[in-house]
Structure formats: structure tokens, C-alpha cells
Amino acid sequence: MDGEEENVGPFRRTSTRTRRMATRMASALASSDNRAQAALARLEALESDNAGVEVVDLNDDEYGSTDEEDPVLMQKKQSKIMKRKTRQGKALEKRAARSFMDVLQETEPFIRSAMVEAHATPATPFSPPTGLHKYIAIFLVVLSWILVHKWSLRKQKGPRSWPVIGATVEQLRNYHRMHDWLVEYLSKHRTVTVDMPWTSYTYIADPVNVEHVLKTNFTNYPKGDVYRSYMDVLLGDGIFNADGELWRKQRKTASFEFASKNLRDFSAIVFREYSLKLSGILSQASKAGKVVDMQELYMRMTLDSICKVGFGVEIGTLSPDLPENSFAQAFDAANIIVTLRFIDPLWRLKRFFHVGSEALLEQSIKLVDEFTYSVIRRRKAEIVEARASGKQEKIKHDILSRFIELGETGEDGGGLGDDKSLRDVVLNFVIAGRDTTATTLSWFTYMAMSHPDVAEKLRRELCAFEAERAHEEGVALVPCGPDADDKSFAARVAQFASLLNYDSLGKLVYLHACVTETLRLYPAVPQDPKGILEDDVLPDGTKVRAGGMVTYVPYSMGRMEYNWGADAASFRPERWINEDGAFRNASPFKFTAFQAGPRICLGKDSAYLQMKMALAILCRFYRFQLLEGHPVEYRMMTILSMAHGLKLRVSRAV
Template identity: 75%
Template sequence: MGEEKNVSLAYSSPDGYNMGMLMLACIVLSWMFIPVWNQRNKKGPKSWPLVGAAIEQLMNYDSMHDWLVKYLSESKTVVVPMPFTTYTYIADPANVEYVLKTNFANYPKGKVYQSYMEVLLGNGIFNADGELWRKQRKTASFEFASKNLRDFSTVVFREYSLKLSTILSEASFQNQEVDMQELLMRMTLDSICKVGFGVEIGTLAPNLPDNRFAKAFDTANIIVTLRFIDPLWKIKKFLNVGSEALLDKSMKIIDDFTYSVIRRRKVEIEEDRATGKNIKIKHDILSRFIELSEASSESNSTDKYLRDVVLNFVIAGRDTTATTLSWAIYMVMTHADVCNKLYSELKTLEEDQAKEENVSLLQCDTGDSESFSGRVKQFAGLLNYDSLGRLYYLHAVITETLRLYPAVPQDPKGVLEDDVLPDGTKVKAGGMVTYVPYSMGRMEYNWGPDAASFKPERWLSDGFFQNASPFKFTAFQAGPRICLGKDSAYLQMKMALAILCRFYKFSLVPDHPVKYRMMTILSMANGLKLTIARRS
């Protein structure tokens, strides 16, 4: 009894208490640091008990793409454990081909990705799997292969490129700064709404009216991207607080706009039928999906299905194109040799096309807005699908931009069943495999020692453009899900850049920071603030 009392007193004494706490601290520290010590020779981020690599990933969130570049330059595959799943990042074309093509069925979008993106993309083509995806892709592929759509798109892209030119001309005359990324977002939003849905929304009007839909769409895009590394997003969604509360408000604005577009198109279709007009002459994508949905008794007959179609094509046709154009202009203006070569190609095309069409070129007076505008319109009139196709250096400039600044910097896939990648990496069912176009374009093992350099010439052979494997140049994905809008995107970007780089010089506003924003699309965090000068 006395011994028991002494033991009890020993442990209840300050020294005993401190000794116990010290032992507990040693156990906890050992539990935490021994796994990290065991990873000392492992390539990739360090993983901690319970939280995995979430701490390091959160600390590097704003520069995550470059964070991955560092690790993927050391190893072609990087495994990043997270609290509820494991991300396997790949940059080896052999692994990418295996995931996107060879064993395509085992790597769908997956439930985890879909749960993050469902609020924005619903069951649209970018978020769907299986039969639902195949049906949408079949319809969309038919539309994108249509010559009518291509010709209609060419006219629309020219129209809005000229509207943008008018705004830039006025800005140059007034010596005003512009946010080129914002203007390009307006141009591509107007364009996709006209081409895809047959509606004019007018965000590129001279007074640049505020557009709630565009702002809400950007906000929603940022927040759903954050979900990929925010383990608390479901709790915030349930409580409707923080970023999830803001997402809820943004989605209401987005859905109000989208459903109004759908209702408007349906009314127009009914009016056409009532007046006996032939609806088949309508070339917009939404009309095609409405026709098919009306003939179907399946789930694709609802406005919700059409809403998902609309938003998926908006994000495809607006954000990706506008951000690529922004990075391309930034690359051209910061590489004088590229700028001069591109201008020379445009001037040569202008002269050759004018001779071919027997057109006398107008004289351009930079002090006269009216004559300058006439000269721009004349040049734009010489641009069509065929003439743009002969601008090989311009095509190379855009492609080189996409190599270094891909519109979709990383693309995760779910894992249905346990598998082994070609390089021997094991992946578990329920995890995610992400190929990383941003990193792949910067890897010397993919592109050689000059991988980090902006060099359009790498795409040319004897003056003609040469493609690379889509599993190496992954900006448009590859395999069964390869981007259907690739040709349309190039068409719009070449139309806009041909006009802008032929008639304007751009200069970055002093001290304006250029860096990307973390969202599903690689947009510039602070826009692209420029001053404009007309070319004489």
C-alpha cells in the first residue's frame, strides 16, 4: 500500500507529470517524423500522417503548376497522397498515351472529379462518362465537322475581331491603357454565344458594359478548382459559408443566364415553325441539341441537360481561347524576333491575297481613324479559312504558346480498377491520375534542352508546320476525348491575332505583374494591362 502511494505520488508530482508529457511528445513526434525520415530519398513531396502532402500543396497553391514542374523534372511520375485520395501526376508521353488511349476505359472523369465540378458543368461533355458522354460527343462531332458551321464561325470570328480592333484603335488614339485579357474574354464570350447559341449578348460594345454572367463564371471556376485541395469544402457547402456560399450566389447568376438562353432559343425555334421558316438553316450548336432533345424521350429532353450542354461549350469556347490569345500576345510582344517574323508573314499574305483577289490595297493613315478602320476591314476581308491556313508561322506561334501556357494546365482522371502504368507506377482504384500539359511542355526529356524557351521555329520544317504527337503536346488532350473544337479554336485565334499583330504594337504597362491564376483554365491573375500603338 505504501509503495502504491509512493508510485502514485511520483506520477502526480510535477517531475513525474513532465516526464509523462515528454514521453507522450516523443511518441507523437516519432509517429509524425519517422515516416518523413523514411521518405528522405524519395522524389516528390513529403507525406505526413493523416494529411498526406496537403500542407505542402496548400502552401504552394498559388504557384502549384510550377511546384509540379520542379518535381516532374526530377521524376516523370509524382505521387501526392491527400487526406481522402491520392493524386498521381504524369508527364511521360508513354504514360499519357496509356491513360488517354490504351486503357481509356479505366480512366474516366470519375466520381471524385465529377463531385467537384458537377455544380458548374453538370453532366455536360467535359464532366460526363459512359453512354451520356458518347451521345453528346457524337452530336458535337457532327456539328464541328459541318462546313456550314465552319463558314458561319469564320464570319462571326471576323466580326468580333473587328469590334475588338475598333476598341483598340480608340484606346491608341486616346493613349489609354487596356486590359487585353478582359477584352479577349468579352470577344470570345460574344463569339461563342453567337456561334453556339445564336444570341447576341454585346459585352464587347464600345462602352464595355458590365456582365454579371462573366464575373460569376470566373468566380465559380476559381472556387471549384479550390475544391481539389480543400478538404473542408463539403462542410462549407453544407453550412453555406465562405467560398461555398459565394459559389452558390455565383451559380444562381450563371443558371439564370443559361436557362434564359435556352428559353429564348426554344421560343425562336417555335416562331420559325409557326411562320413556316426552315429551321434546318440555323447553324448554332444549341439548336441542334434542342432538336435532338425534342425527338428523345430520355433524360436529354430536359432544360437541365441543355443547360449542361450550354455551360460546357461556354467554358470551351470562351475561357480557353481568350487565355491562349492573352498569353500569345504577351509572348509576341516580349520576343521582338517573333514579332518581326509574324508581321512579315502577315504583310506577305496581305499582298499575295490582294493580288489573288485583284484588290487594290487602301493607304493607311494612322492619324485618321476612319481610313485606319477601312484599312483594317479590308485586310480582315482577305482572311478566310483557306488564307488563314497558309499562315504557318502564326500557327506555330499559337502552338508554341499552348506548349508553354496550355489553356487546361492539368487534367485529372479517375481510376476504376487497380492498375500499373507503363513506367511501373501502381495506381489504386478510387485514386486520380493527372496528366499535366503545363509541366509536360517544360520538360527537357520531352522537348530537349531549350524546352523552357519560346521558339515557334521548333514547329516548322522547310517553312511548313509539323505536328507533334498528341500524347506529347497535350494542350487539346488526346485519344477518344481529344478536343472536338481544336480547328475552331485555331480559326478564331488566327483570325484575331492576324488582325491585331498586323495593325498594332503592344507594350506592357510598367510594373504590371504577369502570372497565372489557379483555376481550371490558365488565365492571368491580374489581367494583361497594355498600351497600344497603331502600326503605320
Template identity: 70%
Template sequence: MEEGSNLLMVLACMILSWIFFHRWQQRHTKGPKTWPLVGAAIEQLMNYDRMHDWLLKYLAESRTVVVPMPFTAYTYIADPVNVEHVLKTNFSNYPKGEVYHSYMEVLLGDGIFNVDGELWRQQRKTASFEFASKNLRDFSTVVFREYSLKLSAILGQASFQNQEVDMQELLMRMTLDSICKVGFGVEIGTLAPHLPDNCFAQAFDTANIIVTLRFIDPLWKLKKFLNMGSEAILDQSIKTIDDFTYSVIRRRKAEIEGAQETHKNDKIKHDILSRFIQLGQDPESNITEKSLRDIVLNFVIAGRDTTATTLSWAIYMIMTHEHVAEKLYSELKAFEEDWAKEENVSLNQYNAEDPQTFNQRAIQFARLMSYDSLGKLYYLHAVVTETLRLYPAVPQVMRYT
């Protein structure tokens, strides 16, 4: 019995010595401190909710930071020359890779953000052509204007009643509604005045969080095999997303086929899904229902969070820089007055204390917002561009070597 206790004591001392020596070797290391076997996973998990700030602290000390993890290691680079080398000069040498694809496949499938090589080039070429079409551009303009006015009405009401609002949440709702309308051609209504819950929106957010967590959770494959914890929640979220997406795809296919049979092609919608369904009618296109699901969900992911976070930061920066707010207001005011002179139109008078007249003026101003007219707002463009420089909408891009 005593011999067994002594053996355990020796083993414990060896393990503690191993850990001490491992940590002592890192006393001059600039990057994250690691532990035997698990690497920096513990530190990453502890900082999950402030991941970008955590990385920025290390990147401020060194433009290249290595984060060892179980079975792999992540190398973060922030030097502009190296970033250009990876994302532009030698783009083909740095694919997303099979690991990234396996982590994200459950949500992104074989969409443009989760594939490499020829499949990526084909999707990019098709998407570039479709997104440049006048029909989609005009349709998108109408949709974004419609939901911007809904947001304006909610903010106006809150202002008149002196209520606090969560600006980022409202912008997330606006961009999700807008992107789903442009992508699927459906109204999901999360920006309704009473701000209702929506099962698709909740499942989409949950799935996004959990697949991202996979990159720092060494146990996710075990949890997936056992269908427990976050992976069980992810499974339910993906089911909700797929049920909604496939039902919309099948309904839209039936609508398009019905319109074509009755020669009423003017009834076909101009959303992304409808456009790709029509492309899929070509026998050589190889576009399946699964392809349609992946294409549209990748589009939603591309346009929802990125737009909302950029708008959130832009509004924050404008509010904290009074001279910027004044110059931006002057540009928009001059733009509106010039339009009124050119069209010989009287601008609606409004009372800042009267919601009805204020909303009428907002509606009149919104009519000026088009794809072409936005190109004339140079200072607004500068504000958005500088916001993206300071707070990039996609602060991390993963590549495999």
C-alpha cells in the same frame, strides 16, 4: 490540478514528437512535404495562385509527383510515355471518376467534360458531327471576325491615346462574347467600348475558381452543408448562371417552335443551342432543358479560357521574339497582297496616325479571314502550335484510378 497539467504536457510532447518524426522521415523526399492528417493541403493552399509553377518545380526533379491530401492523394505524371498511356493507349481504363464528377457537377452537370463511358461517347459523337457542319462553321467564322474587329478597335483607340491595357482581360472578354454568341446565339456585350461589367460573366468566373478550389480544400463539403464561405458564393454564382442559361433556352425553344409553325425555318439560328434544341425534338434523343444547359456551358468552358490564354501567350511570345514578329507580318502582308491581285481589288490606304483609315484597312483585312483561308497561313499555324507546346491551354487533365 498538477496531475492534469503534467498529462497535457505529456500529450503535447507526444504530438510534437509525432510531427517531428513525420517531417524527419521526409528529409529525402523529392515531392511536397506533408503534415500529419492534412497531408500537403497547407502547401497547396499557400501556392494556389501559382499552382502550375509550384507543380513544375517538383516535376522538374521527378516526372512523377505524389501529393497526399486528406482522404486521398493526387499523382501528377509528366513523362510523355505515361501521359500517352493514360490519355490514349488505355483511355478507357482511366475515367474521370465519381469524385471528379461530384466536385464539378454543380457547374458542368452531365456535360461532356464531366462524364465517362457511353454518355461521353454519345456526346462526343454528336458534338463532332454538329461542329463539322458547314452552317455552324460559317456562323462561327462570322462571329469570331465580328468580335476580333471590336477588339481591334479598342486596341487601336488605346494605341492612338497611348493608354495601357490589360491584354488578357480584353481577350477573355472577346472569347466570352464570341463563345456565348456561338453557343447561345446571344450578345452579352462585355467587349463594348466602355468594357461594362456583366453579372453572367462575373458569376461564370467565380464559379470556375471555386469549383477548382474544391480539389485542395478539405472543408468544402462542410462549407456546402452549412452554406457558408466560398460555397455560399458558389451557390449564388450558379443561380445567376442558371437563371441566364435557362431563360435563353426557353426563349430560343419558343423562337424555333414559332418559326417551324409558320414554316420560316430560314429564321432559325445556327448557334450550338439552336442546333441541339432541334435535335431534342426527336423523341428518342432524351435531350432535356438540363441537358441543353450542360452541353452549352461545357462548350463555353472549352472555348473561352483556353482560347484567351493561348492568344495571350502567343502575343507575348511574338512581342519578345522580333524575328518571329517580322516573319509573321511578312506572311500576312503577302497573303493580303496575293488576295488583292487575285480579286483585282485595291487595298485601302491608311495613315498609322489616323484611326478612321486604320480601322477601314483592318475591316478590309478581316474579310479575308475565313475557315479555308486560315489553312494557308502556315507560319501563323506554327506560331500558335509552338505556343501551345510551351504554354498548354489545359496544363492538367485529371483521371481516376
């Protein structure tokens, strides 16, 4: 039997051991219960039948002697032998599975009867304890269930799945590095299935599958009820969490605003203003030799920017004294906790009892709502005041004002004008305009520090751009050497910033390539799950079931060699520049940092505008050095922010 088991696979070996255990238990029962005799006989017959299976031997006469000297002929014979063994093994696996299931079906009435008698029949001195029947029956049922479960998962690609809990244990063990954990699996299998207690996640990294989900069969993959249930407390019915008609209404309004030249020009002015404020803070830190947390500063800059561009209010978090920002802290805490819900099977229980992370989430959302509703009230009051004074021109044309007006006139078709809906609009645009942009800026700065050759090449492009643009505009640049005073330095920075606008920034090809390369390796949204309305088959043949989740993984996709070549893990901005020196685009289903299909990011151009505006100024006039020993790791939340911030020292570069 040893030779046979070696060639017929793990199920054959497992089922053989299981049948032997089942035979011994059935024998014990049969000694006192005639109804078990049939089951015992059937098990023994199955054991005897499989014991007599022919096993191919190398000395089998059909294949001749193994002493054959001709190596070519010998190789052919061995090949035939292995093929026959393989066919034999597969046949044995199928027969073993089929026979064992037949035995289970035959013994089911006996097991049920034994369980009943265990409760109803009193024990006698001449029979085994009635409880034994029950325990043996339960053991057989559980053992059979485990075997069938393992058999069903024999071809599954992904982490090992256990009954009831799925892959929860492995996922929790790797939670702090989940994105890299997925990279390891997706580099071997382009599609990976991860079972969880109440649902199943299918992770995809193949552009063909991504296009199918995000475009070809878009309607079958909404955000879904599961995702909404996790994120509802934070994002509500906002554009990132909505589906159907509500999503279409918000997208239509937002797309109209983002397409407006007025908004684009206004955004450029605001982004320049806050980039200069950030430059002033860095200049003082450089002079004082202070350590700064660039991620925190970027978060402040982008929050101030989105509040002014999106909601028409100034909140002043980037003031020189850097005031405490309770909203940002609460928003980040809420973001972390709702992300944890995706793998925490007890979050609903904790929410019900108001304990643990869910209690903290409730407190954080309260602070977030206080800030958000105050912004809404302020904008509504300003609109009312402008109308009362007859000065309609004072009504700001920001995104929030547009939604307020639509709600008042009924143009939105209902559902967007109440404060709760406006609150959801605000928070969704905050996460889009603050977190994603600040996160990308942080990773860009880290990449520039880690690749000094890239930083130097970028600085040369910026210096050449400055000279060319100053000549075009007839601007006499303020002399600014290493020993320049604060006033001269600030004036030179302001001059350079005045040369930056939407059109001129388009000339900075290498800067654009550096930002895009950062997004390839460190996408602001590292993974994006979708619900499944109906059963479907992905282009690679993977079956997905209704009620489950399909998640495309930008973080993993950017590191796959089958997407980007052998140097996929390397930071190389040159991959985005063609032979003519122009920017080279990639398929949005391969480079998914801004999504693709009907849900492609509306703020893509605005995000590039703000990032390039800030980085052009900072990379032209400053050098950064990471604080020695400072850990740079991502934090598990919906956005790929840095867990410990980005602490560094800054110095002027003129």
C-alpha cells in the same frame, strides 16, 4: 556504434534512438508490473545485439594494411570495403525494421492491458500513477505509427507527406504558383505522388505514361467521382464532367456539328465580325492613348462569339461602351472557387454551413444559371416561333439548337432534352469556347510583346500574305499611312479581314507556329485529373491505386527538357517549322494542349480558326506595349488565365 550508424542509413539511426526510448519506458513500467519484464528483456536484447554488430575497418587484416602504396590496388580494396558496408547497411536496416516490429507485436498485449488498468485499477502509495501507463502506451503507439509511415514513404517521389494531412501544408504554401511547383518536382522525377487527406494524386509528364492513361487504358481513367464532386456545381453533367454513355451521347452530337462545313463557314464569318469589333475598340484606345485590359477584351470577344456560334444569340458584351457583364464575373468567380476545392479539406463543411468561399460560390452559380436559362428559353422560343410561322429555314443550326431538337425527337436516347441538361451543355461550351481561347490569345499577346523579334517576323509574314492575297483576289488595297484617318484605317483593316478564311489562314505557317508555341508553354488547361477505377501500373513502373487520381500536366510537360530539349523553357516558334518551311506536328501525347485519345478536343480546328483570325488582324495593324510595372501571373483556376489581366497600351502599325 557511430561508425555503424553512419553506414546503415536514416532508418537505422532513427530506430536505434526509438528502441532506446522504448527500453527506458519499458523499464519504468517493468519495475511495477511483471508482465513488462518480457518486453524489457526483448528490447534490451535487441539493443545489445545491434550494439555488437561488426563494422568494417580499413585496417581489417582481410583487406591488408592501409599503408599500401599501390594506388590502383588501394582503390580496388576501398571499393570492396564500400560494397561490403553497403550490403551490411541494408542487412542492418532490414533486421532493425523486422526486429522492432517483432518487439511492437510482443508488447501489444501488455500495452492493451496497461491501458485497461489505467482506467480500472486504483492507484496505491506503492505503485506509479495508473494514468502513466496510458500515456506511455499512447506515446509508443503513435511513435511506432510515425516510424512505420516514414518507412513506407522512403522511396516516394514528390513533396514530403505527413500522417493524416499528407502534403497539404506544402501544397497550400505553394498554391499561388502550383504549376511551377509541379515543374520543379517533375523535372527531377517524371512521375510525382502528392498525398492529400482523402486521396492521392499522381502527376505525370512522361508521354509514355500520358498515352497509357489517355489512350491505352482509357476506360480505367474516367473523370471519376472525385473530380465530378468538385466540378458538378459548375459543369454538371456536361461533356467535360461526364463519363460513360452520357459523355458518348454528347460527344457524338458535338462531333457531328463540328464536322459540319456549314458550321465551319458560319464560324469564320462570326469570328471575323467580332475580330473587327475588337479592332475598332483598339483603334479608339490608340487614338485616345488609353490603357486597355486585353484579357478582358478577349474574354468579351470570345463570349460573344461562342454565344452566337454555339447558341444562336447575341449578348453584345463587346459593344463600344463595354457594358458590365455580370455573367462573366460570376462565371470566373465560380471557376476559381471550384478549383480551390481540390486542396481545401474544409469545403464540404463550408458548403454545409453556407459560409466563406462556398457561400460566394452559391451566389455566383445563381447568376450564372440566370443567364444560362435565359439563353435556353430564348432559343426555344425562337424555334417555336419559326415552326409556327412555317419558316423552318429561320431555325438556326447552332449547337444548342441541335441538342434541343434531339431532346424533342428522342434521338438522344433520353437525358439531354430537359433544361438542366441543356444548361450543362451551354456552360461546358462556354468554358471551351470562351475561356480557353481568350486565355491563349492573352498569353500570345504577352509573348509577342516579350519577344519583339518574333512579333516583327510575324508582321512581315502578314504583310506578304496581304499583298499576295489581294493580288489573287484582284483587290485594290486602300492606301493607309501613319497619318491615315479613322475611316481609311478601318477600311484597310476590313479589306485585310475579307482575305481571311479557313483555307487562306492555313498559309500563315509562322502564325500557326506562334500560336502552337504559346499553347506549349501556356496551355489553356494546365493540368487535367483523371480518376482511377482499378489498381494499375504505369509504364514507368509507378503503382496507382483505385480511388486515387492521375493528373497529366500540360504546363509542366511543355517545360520538360526530356520532352523538348535543352531550350524547352524558351519561346521559339521555329521549333514547329521543318526544313521545307512546313508546319511540323508533334505527338498529341507530348503536346497535350488539346488532350489526346478518345477525349481529344473536338473544337481544336475551331479554336485555331478563331485565334488566327483575330491575331492576324491585330498583329498586322497594331503594336502592343505592356503597362510598366504591370504584374503578369497566372490565376489558380481550371483555366490558365492571368490573375491581374493584361494591361497595355496599343498603337496603330500600318
